[in-house]
Amino acid sequence: MFLYFYNMLKYYNYHINSYNGSHMIISIINSKGGVGKTTLSINIAHSLQIRGYKVLLVDSDPQGSSRDWNAINEGTILPTIGLDRAGSLEKDIKAINGFDVKVIDTAPQAKELAVAAIKCADLVLIPIQPSGVDMWATSDIVGLIKERQELLNRPKAGFIVNRKIMGSTTSKNINEMLSKAGLYVFKHGLNQRVAYSDSISMGKTIHDIGGKAKNEVELLVDELLEFIK
Numbered sequence: 417m418f419l420y421f422y423n424m425l426k427y428y429n430y431h432i433n434s435y436n437g438s439h440m441i442i443s444i445i446n447s448k449g450g451v452g453k454t455t456l457s458i459n460i461a462h463s464l465q466i467r468g469y470k471v472l473l474v475d476s477d478p479q480g481s482s483r484d485w486n487a488i489n490e491g492t493i494l495p496t497i498g499l500d501r502a503g504s505l506e507k508d509i510k511a512i513n514g515f516d517v518k519v520i521d522t523a524p525q526a527k528e529l530a531v532a533a534i535k536c537a538d539l540v541l542i543p544i545q546p547s548g549v550d551m552w553a554t555s556d557i558v559g560l561i562k563e564r565q566e567l568l569n570r571p572k573a574g575f576i577v578n579r580k581i582m583g584s585t586t587s588k589n590i591n592e593m594l595s596k597a598g599l600y601v602f603k604h605g606l607n608q609r610v611a612y613s614d615s616i617s618m619g620k621t622i623h624d625i626g627g628k629a630k631n632e633v634e635l636l637v638d639e640l641l642e643f644i645k
């Protein structure tokens with residue numbers, strides 16, 4: 417049993433450490449508010465931590481939702497810091513050592529912060545809700561990412577569909593619609609579930625709740641680790 421977990425850890429560590437030789441920065445961005453940036457930041461960060469990575473959660477949103485969540489659990493789940501100055505985000509985040517992964521939860525409607533978070537990222541994740549209005553609103557972020565990719569061939573970037581609703585036509589077709597934007601679309605997204613809002617409100621993560629929601633986060637993080645290989 418021990419050997420099994422040890423080998424699993426080695427396998428996953430290989431993925432992240434082989435990415436850029438040291439550590440990885442994941443920025444979770446969408447200029448639209450309330451799409452799940454904080455929910456995904458916290459749950460992805462915790463899932464990676466459970467898999468054995470040293471993870472830092474960076475709250476670059478002056479609103480401070482990730483820091484509020486961290487205060488509720490008295491800092492017992494994830495090391496969490498606030499870096500909400502666009503001008504120094506890249507320098508400040510790169511000056512912090514000792515972590516395998518840094519997950520940046522970003523602010524809505526803050527173009528300079530989004531640009532800074534894209535600049536320092538190895539991987540950009542764009543949470544999006546299944547609606548046309550939400551899709552149209554991502555064109556600014558997609559444009560910023562593509563400019564950067566054309567220049568440097570990085571960061572990698574992908575859409576994550578959040579709050580999928582069973583039986584909704586848009587939820588069913590959203591992956592295909594999003595693929596037209598020319599970025600990766602994660603096959604695994606999150607459904608609309610009260611477990612997400614309840615867990616964050618209690619200062620917990622989906623891993624403390626378990627069930628179907630935890631399974632979908634795990635599938636998403638499996639896919640993420642494959643994607644960054």
Ligand SMILES: Nc1ncnc2c1ncn2[C@@H]1O[C@H](COP(=O)(O)OP(=O)(O)OP(=O)(O)O)[C@@H](O)[C@H]1O
Binds near residue numbers: 452
């Ligand atoms: N899959 C989901 N199922 C149910 N509720 C969700 C889901 N994802 C997010 N929520 C809820 O939607 C609200 C907004 O989510 P969240 O705070 O993660 O978005 P955000 O993009 O970080 O918002 P902001 O732009 O204000 O920072 C929260 O109340 C959260 O609990």
Ligand SMILES: [Mg+2]
Binds near residue numbers: 455481
């Ligand atoms: Mg937020």
